[in-house]
Amino acid sequence: MYETIATIVGTVVTDPVKRDLPSGEQMLSFRLASTARRLDRESGEWVDNGVLFLTVSCWRRLVAGVDASIHRGDPVIVQGQLRSNEYRSRDGIDRRDLEMRANIVGPDLTRCTAQVVRRRTGYAMVTGDNAAGPDTEPVAVGVAGDQDHSMKETAPGDRPVNADV
Numbered sequence: 001m002y003e004t005i006a007t008i009v010g011t012v013v014t015d016p017v018k019r020d021l022p023s024g025e026q027m028l029s030f031r032l033a034s035t036a037r038r039l040d041r042e043s044g045e046w047v048d049n050g051v052l053f054l055t056v057s058c059w060r061r062l063v064a065g066v067d068a069s070i071h072r073g074d075p076v077i078v079q080g081q082l083r084s085n086e087y088r089s090r091d092g093i094d095r096r097d098l099e100m101r102a103n104i105v106g107p108d109l110t111r112c113t114a115q116v117v118r119r120r121t122g123y124a125m126v127t128g129d130n131a132a133g134p135d136t137e138p139v140a141v142g143v144a145g146d147q148d149h150s151m152k153e154t155a156p157g158d159r160p161v162n163a164d165v
Contacts, residue, residue, distance in 0.1 A: 004082045004083075005079065005080065005082075005103075007078070008054070008079075009034060009077050010033050010034035010076065011032070011033050011034075011073065012030050012070055014030050014072060015030070015071065016030040016058075016066060016070055016071070017029055018063060018067050025059070026063045028058040029055055030055075030070070031054070031056070032055075032056050032078060034051065034052045034054075035050070035051045037049060052098070054097075054099060055097060055100070056105070058102050059101070062102060062104075066102075069107075070105060074107065074112065076105055076106065077104075077106050078100060080101050080103045081100065081101045082098065083099045084096055084097070084098055085098075
């Protein structure tokens, strides 16, 4: 089977819906709109040039991250496998819908900001600028990679930049 992998930049237009399937697996889906824009040379203004709507489905570990992070109206970048679904509507009309089975979903940082909180099984990760006063106890800083790495005690200000990247 041919896999068509694509990256779409757009806006979440529906609230993400999480479903528990009979198999015990979870999936989450939402609708995404991607608006093509072009510069109108006569007016010098950017104008909309068509909208692509598609359903994005998320599976496995992606479900928890998207459920906790992505909401209606958020600007996102989604990468995954494109599929076309054919179905008959309630009024008997044959329709076709574009779906993306997402591998990656993230915020579009050209249109928003985001705070990253890394998830790790077994121990908590400390990331970003964690506010701490002079009387604060040292924090455990995780190292990216295998979960078997030992934790190193450091003072919050002594942590090297990108230590866990």
